[in-house]
Amino acid sequence: MLVDEEISQLGPVIEGDKEPGVNSEADDGNKSDKEVDKIVPGTFEVAESEDDEEAETSWMDFVGVAIGQIDSELAVNNPANDSPFFCREEEKIRKVTPENSEWFPFLNKEYLIGSLLVGYLHKLISRDLYHQIRVIFTLNQIKLPRWEALRLMRAQIRTLVNQTIVKQETFFGQPVFGLKASDVIKHDLMNPLVAPHIDFFPEDAHGKNIYKLSQSTKWLKHLASDLRVQMVESRKKHFYIYEPVQLRSSKFTIPIFFFSQQNHLFAKCTTPTFRSNK
Incomplete structure (x- = not known):
């Protein structure tokens, strides 16, 4: 077979340029005996704005932030809760769709707030601290989901996003976590805002x-x-x-x-x- 090093132009192969939901969950959180007087630093990181109008919070903007936090978190197997109320709440979580929840992939606004409170990776707050904050929100007529229901929702979102968490150890034996590069590229290729620029x-x-x-x-x-x-x-x-x-x-x-x-x-x-x- 002879190889022609010249470019054979066969003609262009491709032509042209190419209200928030109401959470009916009862407040059965357990208060911690240990007094905590402050929230873990870095739980919220919102840039300040000199313009008061721009500083008004749009909750829908936090949906992507919350999903990104959940996506970077390892799955945790929590003890099953067999109470009838939790089973009903679990059924609602399993059936959440973009059609029945304007806060999809969250069940409602309270689940989004709860997920932002919990944080991610080394910024996770403890179960006891979360329940204390939950009680404080209840005083203002905001009923956040219980820890177990919130963790179930976060696990479901991790499955939906389908990202692989890679665990490595540093030279000093400290565990570190990251996302699999092939998964990141795959999601970028499916992103209609990114793909046209690749x-x-x-x-x-x-x-x-x-x-x-x-x-x-x-x-x-x-x-x-x-x-x-x-x-x-x-x-x-x-x-x-x-x-x-x-x-x-x-x-x-x-x-x-x-x-x-x-x-x-x-x-x-x-x-x-x-x-x-x-």
């Missing part, structure tokens, strides 16, 4: 106006075959690297590399030479 193909800029990694020589010439883009779609057809393609002229060619140039996709190809076995 380059999936190397770009041949002919050495001019180089400003991003996808234009580098490494991407254009030195990527291993298993790291290259494996498939492109054009006119409802799929084209793969190292898969022979018959042109309109009845000739065969084999694409070995896909790249972009001026917002169009091209293929670098080799021309096979057929020899008889005789």
